[in-house]
Amino acid sequence: MTAMNRLRNFLTPLAFGVAFLAFWEGAVKFFELKPYFLAPPTKILSQFVENISRIWDAASVSGMNALVGLIAGTIFGVSVSFLLSRYRALGELITPLAVALNAIPIFVLVAVLNNMYSITSEVPRRIMVSLVVYFIVLVNVAKGLTQVKSTHVELMRSYAASDFAILKKVRIPNAVPYLFTALKISAPAAVITSFVSEYFGGSQNGLGSRITSNIANSKNAAAWAYVLGACLLGLVFYAVSVVLENVASRGSGATNTSNK
Amino acid sequence: MSAVHVAGVSKIFNEGTPKQVDALVDVNLTVEPGEFVSLIGPSGCGKSTLLRLIANLLEPTTGSVAVNGKTAAQSRLDQDYGMAFQQAGLFDWRSVAKNIELPLELKGWDKDKRAARAKEMLELVKLPEFADLMPWQLSGGMQQRIAIARALAAHPPLLLMDEPFGALDEMTREYMQGELLRICAETKTTVVFVTHSIPEAVYLSNRVVVMSPRPGRITEVINVNLGANRGEDTRAADNFFAGITAVREALRGTHADHANAGAIRGVEDR
Numbered sequence: 001m002t003a004m005n006r007l008r009n010f011l012t013p014l015a016f017g018v019a020f021l022a023f024w025e026g027a028v029k030f031f032e033l034k035p036y037f038l039a040p041p042t043k044i045l046s047q048f049v050e051n052i053s054r055i056w057d058a059a060s061v062s063g064m065n066a067l068v069g070l071i072a073g074t075i076f077g078v079s080v081s082f083l084l085s086r087y088r089a090l091g092e093l094i095t096p097l098a099v100a101l102n103a104i105p106i107f108v109l110v111a112v113l114n115n116m117y118s119i120t121s122e123v124p125r126r127i128m129v130s131l132v133v134y135f136i137v138l139v140n141v142a143k144g145l146t147q148v149k150s151t152h153v154e155l156m157r158s159y160a161a162s163d164f165a166i167l168k169k170v171r172i173p174n175a176v177p178y179l180f181t182a183l184k185i186s187a188p189a190a191v192i193t194s195f196v197s198e199y200f201g202g203s204q205n206g207l208g209s210r211i212t213s214n215i216a217n218s219k220n221a222a223a224w225a226y227v228l229g230a231c232l233l234g235l236v237f238y239a240v241s242v243v244l245e246n247v248a249s250r251g252s253g254a255t256n257t258s259n260k
Numbered sequence: 261m262s263a264v265h266v267a268g269v270s271k272i273f274n275e276g277t278p279k280q281v282d283a284l285v286d287v288n289l290t291v292e293p294g295e296f297v298s299l300i301g302p303s304g305c306g307k308s309t310l311l312r313l314i315a316n317l318l319e320p321t322t323g324s325v326a327v328n329g330k331t332a333a334q335s336r337l338d339q340d341y342g343m344a345f346q347q348a349g350l351f352d353w354r355s356v357a358k359n360i361e362l363p364l365e366l367k368g369w370d371k372d373k374r375a376a377r378a379k380e381m382l383e384l385v386k387l388p389e390f391a392d393l394m395p396w397q398l399s400g401g402m403q404q405r406i407a408i409a410r411a412l413a414a415h416p417p418l419l420l421m422d423e424p425f426g427a428l429d430e431m432t433r434e435y436m437q438g439e440l441l442r443i444c445a446e447t448k449t450t451v452v453f454v455t456h457s458i459p460e461a462v463y464l465s466n467r468v469v470v471m472s473p474r475p476g477r478i479t480e481v482i483n484v485n486l487g488a489n490r491g492e493d494t495r496a497a498d499n500f501f502a503g504i505t506a507v508r509e510a511l512r513g514t515h516a517d518h519a520n521a522g523a524i525r526g527v528e529d530r
Contacts, residue, residue, distance in 0.1 A: 151349035158315055158343045159366045160336050169362070173353040 039221035047225040055207075055229040062206035063233050065122055066194035069129020070187065070237075076130065077137025078179070084138075085145035085171065095142065098135050110197040125197040125206075132193045133186040140182035144175030180245040187241040191234045207233065261329040263418055263450040264291040264314055269323030271309055271476075282475035283309045287323070289469065289478065291452060293417065296444065298453045298461035298468045300507065306476025307454045308422055314452060315343055315420050328417060339367060341418040342411030346426045348403035350395035350410075357382070357391040360410045367414060381409040384443060401432040405439065412447060419444070419451045426456065434495075437463055441490055458511070462503035463490065470510040480510040 021041045027033070028040040035043070048055065084091035109131070113124035148170050156166045198208030207230045214223035271284040284306040291297050299307040312318040313325050316332035327335035335341065342363070350359045360381050361374040369377075382388045385405040395403055404424055411419055425433045437460060444451055455461050461468045462484055470480040484503045486494055494500055 149347070149349065151345045151347045152351065154312075154317055154345070155343065155349055156366075157317055158336065158341070159339060159363050161366050165366060169365075170351070173351070176353070 036218050036220050039224050043221040044224040044228060047221045048228050051222060051225055054210075055226060058205060058207045058210045058226065059229050059233050061122070062191070062194045062198070062208060062230070065125045065197075065206065066129055066190040066237065069126045069194065070133050070190040072126070073130035073133025073186070073190070074137050074183065077134045077182070078141055080134075081138050081142040081145055084142045091142065091146070095139070098138050101135055108200075111200040114201050119201070120203045122203070124202065125194060128197045129190045129193045133190055136186040136189065137179070137182045140178045141175050144178030145171045148174050176248065180241070180248055183241045184238070184245060187237040188234050191230075191237050195230055261293075262290045262326070263293045263295065263328060264289065264452060265326040266290070266310070266314065267324050269313060269320045269325060271306065271313060271318065272321045275321065284313075285475040285477050287476075287478055291450060293450050294448055295467065296451045296453065296465050298455055298465040299471060300455055300458065300461045300468055301471030301511070302473055304473040304476070305471040306473070307471050309476065310471075311420055311422055311452060311454050315341060339363060339414050340416055341420050342414065342416045344404070344407045344411045344419070344421045344424045346423040348395070348400070348407040350403055350406060352395055354395075355391065356387070356393050356395060356398070356406055359395065359406060360413050362410065363414050377413055381413050384412070384446065385409045385439070401428055401436060404428065404436060408440065408443065412443070412449065415447070417450060419449045421451065421453045423454055423456065425460065433460070438491070440464065445488070458504055458507050459495075462486075462500060462507060463494065468503075468507050470507060472513075479513060482506050482510060
C-alpha cells in the first residue's frame with residue numbers, strides 16, 4: 001500500500017511533466033513558432049547534450065560561487081546570532097534591520113561590489129551570495145537560540161545551571177532545526193544570487209552570463225539549455241540541504257518538533 | 261527542621277507602576293518533612309508564585325523563605341528540590357533516559373552512575389522498557405511520569421509541582437495521583453503541589469492550603485484525615501467527601517471576592 005502510494009506520488013507529477021513538455025513541443029510545431037520566440041524541448045535537449053561540457057564548466061563556476069558564499073554566509077550568520085542571543089540589546093538593534101534587508105532584493109549591491117575588485121574577480125559574487133545567506137541564517141538561528149520553552153529555562157534554573165550550560169544543553173540543540181530550515185531556504189537562494197550577480201558584469205564564465213550572451217546572439221535553444229543547467233544546479237543544492245537535514249535530525253526527534 | 265518555612269512573604273510585581281500587582285501579601289506557611297501539601301485557589305491567587313518563591317525562581321519582595329533550614333537560594337544551588345510543571349518539559353532531542361540524567365549531568369556525576377540512576381528511576385515510575393525512546397514517542401501521561409522521574413533523579417528531599425496533571429485526561433489523572441502517592445511514600449519525599457482540582461488536592465494531601473486573589477493570600481488551611489494508605493476505595497470514602505466539602509466551602513468564601521474583583525487577571529498562571 002505504501003509502496004503503491006509512493007509510486008503514485010512519484011508518477012503523477014512525472015506524468016504531468018511529460019504531458020506539459022509534449023504540449024510545448026506540439027504547440028511549437030502546430031503554430032510554427034519561430035525558434036527565436038520559443039524553442040521546442042527536443043531542440044533544447046539536443047543543445048544541452050551538444051554543449052554539455054561547456055554547461056558543466058559554467059555550472060562549476062556558478063556552483064563554486066554559490067557554495068563558497070553559502071558556507072561563508074552560514075558561518076558568519078551563526079557567529080553573529082550567538083552574539084545576538086548573548087547581548088539582547090544588540091539583537092533589538094540588528095534583528096529588525098536584518099529582517100528589513102531580507103525583504104528587499106539586496107543582490108543588486110553586486111554592481112557596487114564589482115567596482116571594488118578587479119573585473120575578472122569572483123569575489124564580489126561570493127560576497128553577494130554570503131550576504132544573502134547571512135541574513136537568512138542570522139534571523140532563523142537567532143530565533144532558535146532565543147525562543148526556547150519557558151518550562152525548559154525554569155527547569156534549568158531550578159538545577160542552578162549556568163548560562164553556559166543553558167546555552168549548551170537547551171539553546172544550541174533548540175537552534176539546530178532552525179539552522180537546517182535556514183539552509184534549506186538559503187541553498188536555492190545562494191544559487192539564484194550567484195546567477196543574478198553575473199548579470200552585473202565581470203567574467204562571462206558562469207551560467208547566468210552564458211544565458212544572457214546566448215540570448216544576445218539569438219541562440220535561443222542554447223540559452224534554454226543553460227537555463228536547464230541552472231535548474232539542475234539549483235535542484236542539487238536543494239537536495240543536498242534536504243539530505244543534510246534528514247541526517248542531522250535522525251534519531252534526535254528534531255524533525256518531529258519542526259513539523260508540529 | 262522544616263522542609264519549607266515561608267515567613268511574612270509578600271511578592272509585588274511591577275511595584276510603583278500602574279501595572280502593579282500584589283501577587284502575595286503576608287504569607288506564612290510551614291511544611292514538615294514527609295508532608296504532602298497542596299496549594300489551591302482561583303486564578304490569580306498567587307499559588308504558582310508561592311511555589312516559585314520556594315523554588316527561588318522568584319525573589320520575595322519582603323519576608324523570607326527557607327528550604328531544608330537553608331535560604332531558598334542556597335537550596336536551589338544545592339539542588340535540594342526537584343520540580344515538575346504542567347508541561348512535562350522533556351527535551352525532544354534527548355532520549356527518555358538522557359532526560360532523566362540531565363539534573364545529574366549538571367551535578368557532575370559520571371556516566372555510569374548517571375545511567376544506573378536513570379534505570380532505577382525508570383523502574384520507580386514503571387517505565388523501564390522506554391529508556392531509549394524519544395519523548396515524542398510517549399503518551400502525555402508517560403511523559404509526565406518521566407518528568408517526575410527526572411525531578412526525583414537526584415533524590416531531592418522536596419518535590420515542587422505546578423499543576424503537573426492539569427493537561428491529562430481524567431482517567432490518566434487519577435492513575436497518576438495514585439502513582440505519585442506510591443512514589444512519594446517509597447522515596448519519603450516532601451511535596452508542595454499546586455492544583456485547580458479540589459478532589460485531586462484532597463486525595464493527595466495531608467493539608468490543603470486555600471488561597472484567594474487580589475491580593476493573593478492564604479485564607480484557610482484544611483487538614484485532610486484520610487490516613488497513609490490511600491487507594492481507589494478512598495475516592496468513595498465519607499471523609500474524602502467531607503474533605504472535598506470543606507475545601508469547597510473555604511474556596512466559596514474566596515469566590516465572592518473573586519467574582520467582584522477588578523479586571524486584573526492571572527498574573528501567575530502563564
